[in-house]
Amino acid sequence: MTLELVMILLLVFISSAFIKGWSGFGTNLIAMPILVTMLAFGLDQGVTIVISVNVFMNIAILVENKKFNIRSLDNIKMLVLFGVIFTFVGAYFLKSPENAQVLKIVAGSVIVLLALYRIYTTFFEFKRYIDVKTMSKYFIPVGIISGFFNGIAGLGGLPVLILLSNTNMERNKFRTTLVSYFLVMNIVAIIGYALAGNYNEFVFTSIGLLVIPSVIACMIGVWLSRRVSDKLFSRVMLGVLLFMGLNLVVNGVFSTNIISMFF
Numbered sequence: 001m002t003l004e005l006v007m008i009l010l011l012v013f014i015s016s017a018f019i020k021g022w023s024g025f026g027t028n029l030i031a032m033p034i035l036v037t038m039l040a041f042g043l044d045q046g047v048t049i050v051i052s053v054n055v056f057m058n059i060a061i062l063v064e065n066k067k068f069n070i071r072s073l074d075n076i077k078m079l080v081l082f083g084v085i086f087t088f089v090g091a092y093f094l095k096s097p098e099n100a101q102v103l104k105i106v107a108g109s110v111i112v113l114l115a116l117y118r119i120y121t122t123f124f125e126f127k128r129y130i131d132v133k134t135m136s137k138y139f140i141p142v143g144i145i146s147g148f149f150n151g152i153a154g155l156g157g158l159p160v161l162i163l164l165s166n167t168n169m170e171r172n173k174f175r176t177t178l179v180s181y182f183l184v185m186n187i188v189a190i191i192g193y194a195l196a197g198n199y200n201e202f203v204f205t206s207i208g209l210l211v212i213p214s215v216i217a218c219m220i221g222v223w224l225s226r227r228v229s230d231k232l233f234s235r236v237m238l239g240v241l242l243f244m245g246l247n248l249v250v251n252g253v254f255s256t257n258i259i260s261m262f263f
Helices: 003-023 027-037 043-065 070-095 097-123 135-153 157-165 171-195 201-225 231-254 258-262
Strands: none
Touching: 003 027, 003 043, 003 201, 027 043, 027 097, 027 231, 043 070, 043 097, 043 135, 043 171, 043 201, 070 097, 070 135, 070 171, 097 135, 097 157, 097 231, 135 157, 135 171, 157 171, 231 258
């Protein structure tokens, strides 16, 4: 690994970790597309590095917020079960090189859809219409989608975020349930990647270099998010998210990135 690559990786992860601490997303939605589309990492390498580093940041956030509670998952057991099972299915598809381009398109499309969803809920009045008492009928399909996206790109939390944010679940319970689910799915994804043989010397070296700076940047983001208005920041980040998703789709279709297409 060259010094230039080390510096670029540190810049990417410190920036995305800061954004994660501030806004709740960043590493898997921003760093992963950059690694894959601009730094020419293999999709399996990029996803494995990002999710592994992300676990340490999630643990740091949970310790700081004291939000993790495994019992909060009791009410969504079927969702967790199918999410876990299909994470291994997604990890299997991720390992096959011939699937890489299709998976980039899928992952990029998911990021774009999330950005559009967040834009819609930010700028338009949005009514939650799923009763928490009847949401169990969505657990199996959402769990399958969540697990598959978790395995191929570490995006398993997005379908669950959309489901729970459309319910009338009490706010503190919503946060605790979501954060606990994120951590469980990240750990399951790492197990899946290990079984698929994604970890090698390069991946371990990258993770070792990036963990501590990323955790520090993430905690700075958390600290600032409680002291500075984030309205403008959130809107800018939605634009960044939309660009990253489109860039990943372009890379999957044309094997290049949006910036390179114009220069």
